[in-house]
Structures are given as C-alpha cells and as structure tokens.
Amino acid sequence: MRAPWWMKGVAFSCQTSCGKCCDEPGGIVYLSIADAERISSEHEMNVEDWLERDCRQTLDGRYVLNSRPDDGICIYLDDNKQCSIYQVRPQQCAAFPWWSENLATDRAWNKVKDACPGIEADDAILIDGETVRIHVFADRESTKGFRSWPPHNKR
Ligand code: SF4
Numbered sequence: 001m002r003a004p005w006w007m008k009g010v011a012f013s014c015q016t017s018c019g020k021c022c023d024e025p026g027g028i029v030y031l032s033i034a035d036a037e038r039i040s041s042e043h044e045m046n047v048e049d050w051l052e053r054d055c056r057q058t059l060d061g062r063y064v065l066n067s068r069p070d071d072g073i074c075i076y077l078d079d080n081k082q083c084s085i086y087q088v089r090p091q092q093c094a095a096f097p098w099w100s101e102n103l104a105t106d107r108a109w110n111k112v113k114d115a116c117p118g119i120e121a122d123d124a125i126l127i128d129g130e131t132v133r134i135h136v137f138a139d140r141e142s143t144k145g146f147r148s149w150p151p152h153n154k155r
Pocket residue numbers: 021022029065074075076077078082083084085086089090093094
C-alpha cells in the first residue's frame with residue numbers, strides 16, 4: 001500500500017493570536033477519555049461534575065464540549081481568541097489540522113489551507129509524517145469518544 005501523501009512531512013506552524021480554528025460557530029470538539037480526566041482535573045472537579053457543567057452529548061451519545069449559546073463558539077475561547085485551557089486542551093484541538101477528514105482529499109486539504117494561515121506560513125517548519133500520524137490517531141480516538149462515565153471502553 002502506498003504511504004499517504006503527508007508521510008513526507010507537511011510545513012506548518014501554529015500562528016500566535018490566530019484562533020481561527022476555534023472561532024467557528026457550530027464547531028464540535030469530541031472528547032477522549034484522557035481529555036475528560038485531564039481537563040476536569042485542571043478545573044479541580046470530578047469528571048462527572050465537569051461533564052455536567054462544560055459538556056453535552058451528541059444525538060448518538062458521545063460527549064462534546066459545550067458551545068456558547070449566543071454565538072455557538074467553544075466555551076473555552078476567551079475574548080482575546082485564546083484557548084483558556086490551552087495547556088490541557090482536548091487532543092482533537094491539539095491534533096488540528098491533522099484530522100483524517102482534512103487529509104483525506106486534495107479538496108479537503110485545500111479548504112483547510114485556505115482557512116488556516118499556519119499551513120505553509122513563512123515561519124512554518126516541516127512536521128514529519130510520524131508526528132502527523134500520531135495526531136491522526138489521536139483525532140480518531142477522540143472522534144470515537146465515550147458515551148458514559150465511567151466509560152465502558154476505559155483503557
Ligand atoms: S478547547 Fe480550546 S483549542 Fe479547543 S476549540 Fe475550545 S478554545 Fe479551541
């Protein structure tokens with residue numbers, strides 16, 4: 001089988017004070033089990049209480065982060081368009097732009113390139129294929145998500 005195009009590496013550097021990938025009304029952030037443990041702990045809450053306060057469930061039961069009711073933007077994006085939980089942010093957020101759906105076709109990747117100034121930015125560095133692959137798997141794990149706490153698929 002041929003290696004995916006991105007295995008040769010892709011130039012990228014997340015741009016300071018950009019926030020474009022979070023500033024999307026209606027964006028959905030799926031959560032992994034590790035995300036729920038890490039982010040609730042950052043808030044010094046038990047997981048159940050944090051899920052109740054900051055998350056909701058999709059129609060098929062997976063937990064996702066809440067959005068602000070007025071504009072549909074992630075509750076953790078602050079007024080300066082910075083992630084207020086950046087150090088512990090969900091792995092799906094950390095994996096952007098290396099989501100399977102973004103890498104799947106030229107068309108999808110071109111769309112992400114138009115939206116994300118970090119791709120091929122002047123200060124971009126080559127992200128090697130192995131690193132991209134780790135993010136692709138992290139995104140997939142988050143997308144699978146969990147539907148109850150404690151989760152049935154706990155590692
Ligand atoms: S958790 Fe942080 S990085 Fe993820 S969408 Fe919200 S603001 Fe953006």
